[in-house]
Structure formats: C-alpha cells, structure tokens
Amino acid sequence: MKKSIAVDMDGVIADTETHFLNWYEREYGVRIGVHEIQGREENEMFPDKTVARKFAFTPGFFRSLPVMTGAVEALKTLMKSYDVYIVSAAMEFPQSLPEKLEWLKEHFPFISWRNIIFCGDKSIIGTDYMIDDHIKNLDFFKGTTIMFHAFHNVNHNHHQRANNWDEVLKLLVK
Template sequence: MRKSIAIDMDNVIADIESNWINLYYKEYGVKVTRQDLHGKPEDEAFPDPVAARRLIYQPGFFRYAPIVPGAQEALIKLQEHFDVYIVSAAMEFPNSLPEKYDWLHEHFPSISWKNIVFCGDKRIIDTDYLIDDHLKNLDFCKGTPILFTASHNVNVERHKRVNNWQEALQLLNSELI
C-alpha cells in the first residue's frame, strides 16, 4: 500500500518569502533581506508589519510567487512512490483560492485537482507525512510531521527538519526502505 504525503504550499513549494520581500520593496522602497526575517513571525519581520500584511490581500500576491528551488522535480519523484496531496490553509485570504489553484495548475500540472486540498485548519488532514513550515500545522499532524525550513522557523527545534527539497527526498526515500 502506498503511503501518502500532504505538502504545504507557502514557503514549501511557493517561495512566499521572496515574493513578499520583493513586493514590499516595490511598494514601499524598503529593502528587507531573508536574514531580517530570521526567527520572527512573518509579517512582524518587516519594518511596517501592518503594511506588509496588507500586501497579502492584494490580487496577485499568491499567483506570482516564485517556485521553491527543486520543488517541481521533487514532487514528480515523490509521485512515483507516494500519493501526494497539496494542502493549503487558504481560507484566510480570499484571493488565494483561485490564485493558488492557477499557480498549481501552471507549475505542478502532474498534481490532479483531486489531490489539492484548500482548507482552514489542517487538523483534518490524515496522511502518513505532512511537510509544512508552520508548527500550528505540524503539532497536530496525525502522521509524521516534517518541518520545512523557512526564515520564521529557523529557531524551532521540534520535528524532523529538512532545509530543502533534496533533503526532503533523501528523508522520504529512506522511509521507503
């Protein structure tokens, strides 16, 4: 029987950090680096957290995020041995639903619409593995939680951690043996 993996979108396959940094600079002329974000809650890492949070609600914020390096190739490889689901807590941001769907359709065409779950709370997800960048999702994972490194979670020491898709593939391939 094939095992299942739920994979988060933001900061796991979609590079929301880079997108946010670039949009903040474009909108407010203030350059923020990834190091500036280290260990801080995402929007609080920007000089004006309220202005940064407003960017998330703008049309296009989720649609035009770059791809996390290695994500496309990794998901194709994972689909050879696992049932792969994309799971995103997308309900908080109204624009994110169609934008995330369109983004997935463009960048991950091998993921069927049947394997895309947009929800409000990931506690409902019951897969063998969950790859996510947020403890609020991983702490309640019913399977094996895997923390994908993002700037806001660099100081977190709970859960197995992977820093990139190469490490994620190595970890999951070792689980097959």
C-alpha cells in the same frame, strides 16, 4: 497501497519569503535582507506589522509567487512512491483560492485536482506524512512531520527539519 504525503504550498513549494521581500522593496523602495527576518513571524517581517497581511490580501500576490527551488522535480519523484496531496490553508485570504489553483495548474500540472485540498484548519488532514513550514500545522498532525525550513521556524527544533527539497528527498526516498 502507497503511503500519503500532505505538502504545504506557501513557504514549501511556493517561495513566499522571497516574494514578500521583493514586494516590499518594490512598494517601499527598501531592501530587507533574508538575515534580517530570521526568527520573526510573518507579521514581524517589516517595520509596519500590517504590510505582510496587506500583500496577502492584494489580488495577484498568490498567483505570482515564485516556485521553490527543486519543488517541481521533488514532487515528481515523490509521486512515484507516494500519493501526494497539496494542502493549503487558503480560507483566510479569499482571493487566494482561485489564484492558488491557477498557480498549481501552471507550475504543477501533473498534480490532479483530486489531490488539491484547500482548507482552514490542517488538523483534519490524515496523511502519513506532512511537509509544512508552520509549527501550528505540524504540532497537531498525527503522522510523521517534516518541517520545511523558513525564516519564522528557525528557533524551533521539535520536528524533523529539511532545509530544502534535496533534504526532503533524502528523508523520504529509499
């Protein structure tokens, strides 16, 4: 029997950091650099603390996310040895449910609908591994954690860090 991996969407296979910064520049005409948001939470990315939530509630935001570099190839590789599940806390933003499903169908058509889990609280997930960028999800996970690098987790070091998909593969593919 294969071991199982829960893979987060936003910030792990979908590049939300780049998307937020691009939407901000498009909407407000100001380019905020990646270095300017390091160590901040999502609600602290922009001078107006309501902007990130506003974008997340905007129809089309989740549907138009760019794919994280290396994610497609990495998941195909991991699926050879593991049961891979996409797990996303998608309940807070109701329009994200259909948008995320359509996004997955387009960019990860090789992931079965049976392996997609949209939930509100990831503490119920019982896979062997979890790859996530949020400490709140990793801290309560009972299996082995891999913290995917993100601007908001740079000051945390109590989980195994992977800075990109190549590093994830080095940790999981033997």
